[in-house]
Amino acid sequence: MSSPPTLAIETSGLRKLFGQTKAVDGIDLRVPPGIVYSVLGPNGAGKSTLIRMLATLLRPDGGTATVFGHDVVRDSDAVRRRISVTGQYASVDDALTGLENLVLMGRLQGYTWPKARQRAGDLMDAFGLTHAAGRLVSTYSGGMRRRLDIAASIVVSPDLLFLDEPTTGLDPRSRNQVWDIVRALLAGGTTILLTTQYLDEADELADRIAVVDQGTVIAEGTTDELKASVGQVALHVRLRDPGQRDKAEDLLTQELGVPVHLEGDPAEMSARVEDNSRVLQALGALTRASIEPAEFSVTRPSLDEVFLTLTGHKADDQSAGDAGEEAAA
Amino acid sequence: MTSSIEHVDDRVMAILVTHERPPKASPVSATITHLWRGIMAFKHFPAQLIDIILLPAIFLLLFTYLFGGAFAGSPSQYLQFFLPGIAVQSVILMTVYTGTAINTDINKGVFDRFRTLPFWQPAAIAGNLVGDVLRYLIALTMTIGMGLALGFRPGGGILGVLAAMGVLIVFAFSVSWIFAAIGVVASVPERVSGTSMIVIYPLLFMSNIFVRPETMPSWMQVLVKVNPLSHAATASRALMHGTAGFWDVMWALIASLVITVVFAPLAVRLYRSKNTR
Numbered sequence: 001m002s003s004p005p006t007l008a009i010e011t012s013g014l015r016k017l018f019g020q021t022k023a024v025d026g027i028d029l030r031v032p033p034g035i036v037y038s039v040l041g042p043n044g045a046g047k048s049t050l051i052r053m054l055a056t057l058l059r060p061d062g063g064t065a066t067v068f069g070h071d072v073v074r075d076s077d078a079v080r081r082r083i084s085v086t087g088q089y090a091s092v093d094d095a096l097t098g099l100e101n102l103v104l105m106g107r108l109q110g111y112t113w114p115k116a117r118q119r120a121g122d123l124m125d126a127f128g129l130t131h132a133a134g135r136l137v138s139t140y141s142g143g144m145r146r147r148l149d150i151a152a153s154i155v156v157s158p159d160l161l162f163l164d165e166p167t168t169g170l171d172p173r174s175r176n177q178v179w180d181i182v183r184a185l186l187a188g189g190t191t192i193l194l195t196t197q198y199l200d201e202a203d204e205l206a207d208r209i210a211v212v213d214q215g216t217v218i219a220e221g222t223t224d225e226l227k228a229s230v231g232q233v234a235l236h237v238r239l240r241d242p243g244q245r246d247k248a249e250d251l252l253t254q255e256l257g258v259p260v261h262l263e264g265d266p267a268e269m270s271a272r273v274e275d276n277s278r279v280l281q282a283l284g285a286l287t288r289a290s291i292e293p294a295e296f297s298v299t300r301p302s303l304d305e306v307f308l309t310l311t312g313h314k315a316d317d318q319s320a321g322d323a324g325e326e327a328a329a
Numbered sequence: 330m331t332s333s334i335e336h337v338d339d340r341v342m343a344i345l346v347t348h349e350r351p352p353k354a355s356p357v358s359a360t361i362t363h364l365w366r367g368i369m370a371f372k373h374f375p376a377q378l379i380d381i382i383l384l385p386a387i388f389l390l391l392f393t394y395l396f397g398g399a400f401a402g403s404p405s406q407y408l409q410f411f412l413p414g415i416a417v418q419s420v421i422l423m424t425v426y427t428g429t430a431i432n433t434d435i436n437k438g439v440f441d442r443f444r445t446l447p448f449w450q451p452a453a454i455a456g457n458l459v460g461d462v463l464r465y466l467i468a469l470t471m472t473i474g475m476g477l478a479l480g481f482r483p484g485g486g487i488l489g490v491l492a493a494m495g496v497l498i499v500f501a502f503s504v505s506w507i508f509a510a511i512g513v514v515a516s517v518p519e520r521v522s523g524t525s526m527i528v529i530y531p532l533l534f535m536s537n538i539f540v541r542p543e544t545m546p547s548w549m550q551v552l553v554k555v556n557p558l559s560h561a562a563t564a565s566r567a568l569m570h571g572t573a574g575f576w577d578v579m580w581a582l583i584a585s586l587v588i589t590v591v592f593a594p595l596a597v598r599l600y601r602s603k604n605t606r
């Protein structure tokens with residue numbers, strides 16, 4: 001509307017410490033309005049901490065953050081008028097029914113009782129929860145609860161919606177439902193910041209992705225840019241005869257045009273490949289050279305592989321310390 | 330469950346196109362909404378009523394028959410003195426529950442959501458406390474009703490009893506801010522009740538609720554005299570028996586005011602700073 005268009009989110013050097021833990025350690029983000037922006041990272045990367053600061057729930061220890069131009073600390077009321085949050089752990093009231101939860105949200109945002117009831121009923125309907133509207137939320141399944149949680153966030157449709165790992169723990173069907181909802185919200189004009197641990201989810205929904213690890217952004221860009229840096233697919237080959245690995249490595253490097261990574265197992269190797277068709281050529285070349293793979297697989301890169309590529313080591317290794325602390329706490 | 334979801338896309342979209350912005354909820358409306366939330370939750374778990382009804386009943390029976398003979402010659406004579414006092418205990422014990430309830434509530438995920446909504450934030454606590462007035466009412470009705478059945482005869486008549494209930498509810502409302510503050514800062518509900526009981530039991534016994542202070546050592550009489558619970562019991566007694574002078578009631582109201590003025594802003598301040606920990 002106004003020019004230049006205000007960014008939905010802009011942060012600069014954003015930091016949050018918990019004792020010795022640098023949960024968020026200098027994050028710069030620029031999220032334009034009207035897109036799905038995904039923050040991708042393993043357990044303990046700082047995703048929830050980042051969202052809680054942007055949503056005015058947590059005070060940053062350093063740096064600045066604005067939402068639609070409003071400072072999250074100094075102007076938190078203005079920020080709160082534009083945003084909605086669906087936290088990582090269901091933020092609905094177990095002691096009320098599903099419908100009552102939505103009525104509550106409508107009332108607290110200024111709807112009259114009749115308007116709040118109507119809006120609540122409409123949303124229950126749209127989210128396929130009408131049959132459970134009068135049941136206590138404590139009896140809902142994980143997928144139903146998540147949908148209700150998202151419904152509660154859009155009773156008054158926000159300009160910016162934060163979704164913290166909206167599909168973790170859901171079965172594939174429930175996950176698809178949540179994805180549908182996200183796309184519908186986007187089409188309705190809501191900007192969405194979504195955190196996830198799954199690369200395919202970010203790939204499916206996001207226009208831009210920031211990969212975070214240990215509180216910092218280690219890669220940022222459009223989905224295509226990110227994939228280009230990681231490769232479209234991962235080829236994994238296991239040979240019958242480990243003695244042939246050097247020869248196979250040379251052949252594959254040549255055919256695929258990318259470096260081949262030798263695995264710990266002396267018969268295994270892998271590569272990240274841009275172009276699917278080259279995989280077939282490369283496998284053909286191996287066969288012609290009488291090198292027999294015992295098995296091979298072609299998979300889309302997982303989060304682990306993104307990390308392997310971006311950082312040179314696995315996500316697990318890095319966050320092991322944090323995960324341990326979390327479990328102990 | 331499955332079939333309805335196939336259309337989720339279009340229908341959610343249809344709902345989203347109405348970008349309505351209702352005006353900000355007023356503080357009163359936000360408080361009423363939180364009150365409604367409490368009442369609905371209560372409606373779904375009526376078992377809470379058992380606590381509210383049983384606790385005052387047990388204490389009333391226990392103390393009347395345990396101490397009655399020794400303190401006043403007979404249980405029924407003791408009851409005339411004791412009932413207006415135990416009414417104070419009945420509501421005060423309910424205020425401790427307020428703290429526990431607030432703590433349980435605040436640690437729910439839904440409070441994170443409340444904090445990101447642009448309504449008057451103290452409503453989240455105030456709504457709870459207003460809802461508790463209903464509990465006080467039930468606890469008082471229960472206590473006084475049983476007392477009447479056991480032979481309590483208030484000289485002040487029904488008006489006197491109603492006036493006493495009014496003063497006790499005002500008093501309990503003010504005290505509930507103390508426990509609201511404890512409820513906000515405590516890490517777990519168990520700690521709220523633990524801390525609260527340590528505060529509340531000495532205050533209850535070091536008052537004129539159970540016995541007249543004349544037989545106590547003089548240093549203790551001083552403590553009993555300044556104890557706000559004594560002021561509440563004095564007002565309750567005087568109103569129920571129809572002997573109330575101006576100051577009998579006034580001290581209870583002043584104590585309520587002072588407690589509220591100190592602890593309400595404190596509880597709200599603590600709640601707000603908990604927001605952005």
Ligand SMILES: Nc1ncnc2c1ncn2[C@@H]1O[C@H](COP(=O)(O)OP(=O)(O)OP(=O)(O)O)[C@@H](O)[C@H]1O
Binds near residue numbers: 045
């Ligand atoms: N309230 C807290 N007190 C102490 N440490 C915390 C707190 N919240 C988060 N942390 C620590 O900060 C780091 C980042 O946590 P955060 O919850 O932001 O990670 P995350 O990316 O959301 O992880 P997950 O995928 O497991 O949800 C972790 O090491 C965590 O232990």
Ligand SMILES: [Mg+2]
Binds near residue numbers: 049164165
């Ligand atoms: Mg998290």
